[in-house]
Amino acid sequence: VLHNVSQDEAIANAFYQQFAIRLIQEVLVVLFDSWHKSGFKLQAIILKTMFHAIETGMVKVPLWDPNVINDPTMTNQRYGRQFVENCLTVSNVTKTQIQLFVEVLFNNQIDLPTFMNHLRDFMVQLKEFASS
Numbered sequence: 001v002l003h004n005v006s007q008d009e010a011i012a013n014a015f016y017q018q019f020a021i022r023l024i025q026e027v028l029v030v031l032f033d034s035w036h037k038s039g040f041k042l043q044a045i046i047l048k049t050m051f052h053a054i055e056t057g058m059v060k061v062p063l064w065d066p067n068v069i070n071d072p073t074m075t076n077q078r079y080g081r082q083f084v085e086n087c088l089t090v091s092n093v094t095k096t097q098i099q100l101f102v103e104v105l106f107n108n109q110i111d112l113p114t115f116m117n118h119l120r121d122f123m124v125q126l127k128e129f130a131s132s
Contacts, residue, residue: 003049006058016059021083024050028087032123044116047105054080055106081106093126 005015024047031043053059054076064079084102089095101122104110110118 006053009060012053012058013061016053017061017063020050020054020059021063024080024084025087028084031119032088032126040119041116044112044119047119048112048115051080051106052108055108077106090126097125 006012027043027046030039031047054063057076059076062074062079063076063083064074069079081102084105085095085098088098088101101118104118105115
């Protein structure tokens with residue numbers, strides 16, 4: 001569906017503006033919920049596709065509400081990173097660790113297996129810190 005949406009710019013922009021942030025948030029919730037074990041690869045593909053669309057500028061419309069965030073320098077890339085960082089803010093990892101993790105997520109130079117390994121490593125890190 002995400003690949004089909006991107007074929008038409010008008011449809012893509014309407015889709016991204018309406019659903020991108022919510023989709024990212026929901027996938028992150030499921031991904032980091034210890035009760036959900038299956039679907040990791042599909043979740044990683046969805047996130048990588050969404051981050052790629054944001055990072056490369058495929059999303060031409062603001063993902064934030066301009067009435068709430070009145071910053072003329074705001075970009076989708078910056079907003080996307082800040083949004084993901086805020087979703088991942090937990091007491092057992094530092095802000096720097098989260099920022100480094102998010103920076104790699106938005107790196108379009110990495111392939112899917114590397115992206116998935118990065119996700120797994122962070123999930124393990126969260127579990128290790130939570131148990132100590």
